[in-house]
Amino acid sequence: MNTDINILAWHDTAIPHRLWVEKKNESAVRLCMKVIKDVEPEILYLDLPVRQEKIIGAWQGQALAVSDEFNDGTLYSQVRGLLNLSEGCVVWLVNHIQLPDGRKMSADKLTIIPGMIRENGSLIGK
Numbered sequence: 001m002n003t004d005i006n007i008l009a010w011h012d013t014a015i016p017h018r019l020w021v022e023k024k025n026e027s028a029v030r031l032c033m034k035v036i037k038d039v040e041p042e043i044l045y046l047d048l049p050v051r052q053e054k055i056i057g058a059w060q061g062q063a064l065a066v067s068d069e070f071n072d073g074t075l076y077s078q079v080r081g082l083l084n085l086s087e088g089c090v091v092w093l094v095n096h097i098q099l100p101d102g103r104k105m106s107a108d109k110l111t112i113i114p115g116m117i118r119e120n121g122s123l124i125g126k
Contacts, residue, residue: 006052011061019059019082023052031055031082033110037096038103044092046110050085058083063092066123074098081118088114089123 008019018034029052033044048055063080066089070077076096083090093109116123 006056008056008059009061012063015063021052021055027051029055031090031110033092033108035106035108037106039099039105042106042108044108044110046090046112048085048087048090048112050087054085055083058085064118065121066091066118079123081123082110084117084119085112088112089116089118091118091123 003023005020005022008021010017010019016036018036020032022030022032024030024047027049029048029050031046031048035042035044059082063082065078066081067079074097076094078094080092080094081089082092090110090112093111095107095109096104097107098104113123115125117126
């Protein structure tokens, strides 16, 4: 483990995005995600009040659905769980849009849902 920045590996080769964790201090990190689409990549950040080792230990190598996907051919939207932490569930709000010229762009968000975890494909209170 690097003491400052650690890349979190995806086990899903269909997702070319990049995820890493940056240590801010002994008890806080910044989770970073580079969402790669045809238009300029979007970089998402989420500050979390946890130790870097906790994020690395909680990462399971993939994002897991917590909602059904919506896909009408232009808009793709889904909520996916990234990490279950004692502080809550870190989710990725996926919104990919196909532009008139056929290229795709991202309008995503990372957030933590306090008091909830991802279990069996749903967000539940803990």
